[in-house]
Amino acid sequence: MITEILPEVNQITDEGLRSKVIAVWEEAMAFRGWTPEILQSIPFTLLAENVKITFIEHVRTVCKMCIACDKVLTEAYGDRKTKVNRDNLIAGALLADVGKLLEFEIVDDQAVKSDFGKKLRHPFSGVGLAFKHSVPPEVLHVIACHSKEGDGEKLSPETIIFHHADFIDFELVK
Secondary structure, eight states, rough: HHHOOOGGGGGGOOOOHHHHHHHHHHHHHHHHHHOOOHHHTBBBBBSSSOOBHHHHHHHHHHHHHHHHHHHHHHHHHGGGOOOHHHHHHHHHHHHHHTTTHHHHETTTEEEEEOOHHHHOOOOHHHHHHHHTTTOOHHHHHHHHHHHHTTTSSSSOOOHHHHHHHHHHHHHOOO
């Protein structure tokens, strides 16, 4: 099911990492009984009004932007490019917002911030879920530092790419 709603997971060449990303998503979806249909209908953020971009659209779009950015940098700079682990980049992009499945809940057919989410934002819960499934620290770094929680931290190349792609999508909606 995860490969159907997030086909980009198939671009992770490391089978072990791909399996871990899928396992994290499966657990996060089971937490509140999220279905693909609901995830494809709820807004990706609660920080703006009238958001027309869905959660799954956002996750997939930002992941695709990350892959495209890495490809452009490779084409432009070749061996001079800063090394980017594309598997970790894709895994981080697919997992950065998975904690929103704990942060959000549906009340009266509307996505709202849950009591859990009022105490822990999605970077924290996402790292917790991913850590539980032995996701490598390089990917945990993307999840942990992709938003304001990463302010002041030394960011990896994968986190820098994801952070900017994520904020392009967010700022255009906001």
